[in-house]
Amino acid sequence: QSALTQPPSASGSPxxxxxxxxxxTSSDVGGYNFVSWYRQHPGKAPKLLIYEVTKRPSGxxxxxxxxxxxxxxxxxxxGLQAEDxxxxxxxxxxxxxxxxxPGTKVTVL
Amino acid sequence: xxxxQQWGAGLLKxxxxxxxxxxxxxxxFGGYYWTWIRQSPGKGLEWIGEIHHTGSTNYNPSLKSRVTxxxxxxxxxxxxxxxxxxxxxxxVYYCARRVVVAAIGYWGQGTQVTxxx
Numbered sequence: 329q330s331a332l333t334q335p336p337s338a339s340g341s342p343x344x345x346x347x348x349x350x351x352x353t354s355s356d357v358g359g360y361n362f363v364s365w366y367r368q369h370p371g372k373a374p375k376l377l378i379y380e381v382t383k384r385p386s387g388x389x390x391x392x393x394x395x396x397x398x399x400x401x402x403x404x405x406x407g408l409q410a411e412d413x414x415x416x417x418x419x420x421x422x423x424x425x426x427x428x429x430p431g432t433k434v435t436v437l
Numbered sequence: 438x439x440x441x442q443q444w445g446a447g448l449l450k451x452x453x454x455x456x457x458x459x460x461x462x463x464x465x466f467g468g469y470y471w472t473w474i475r476q477s478p479g480k481g482l483e484w485i486g487e488i489h490h491t492g493s494t495n496y497n498p499s500l501k502s503r504v505t506x507x508x509x510x511x512x513x514x515x516x517x518x519x520x521x522x523x524x525x526x527x528x529v530y531y532c533a534r535r536v537v538v539a540a541i542g543y544w545g546q547g548t549q550v551t552x553x554x
Contacts, residue, residue, distance in 0.1 A: 375544075420539060428482040
């Protein structure tokens, strides 16, 4: 059982947008601006897409964007591409710990 | 480009100690937090803990009593020890480097660790 809540699945056609939510509490997501998002393909390590709620590491396309309202953070993938079919995980600082969501499987139709 | 290469025993019996080591190539070892994370089908991704190059550590409260993370700055390596393992510790273990708080920018290749009698 994960500390954060994500929908198990999401889908969209190529070129469309998909938004994934990540709900926590005031002790993690709502309490700090340290939310990150990862994409993971089967058999591979996760890749960092977003950190500090809205920032993108160098090399991550701007079609990935993050936001937060209260205890819920969101990741939006615009212009969905075939390579975006993967599992997506959110993570948050939680004081003495770092917590993850259970992951959302994104399917490109 | 920073690369992390990890190794260690992949099959353990209950009550044994899990030991993994991670070597850092292609970047500075100092000034960063070095992290261990595990991933299992049942529990998903789980942060185990981290160590700063100065030796300061932070551990997941749920694992703190069994975990030790250490480093060898002369070899640019850091290690994970988890004692008294059970089947619940079966997972893929990753070594990693965080880029900022709660954001992991670099990952090792992962090591499957199975605990079985």
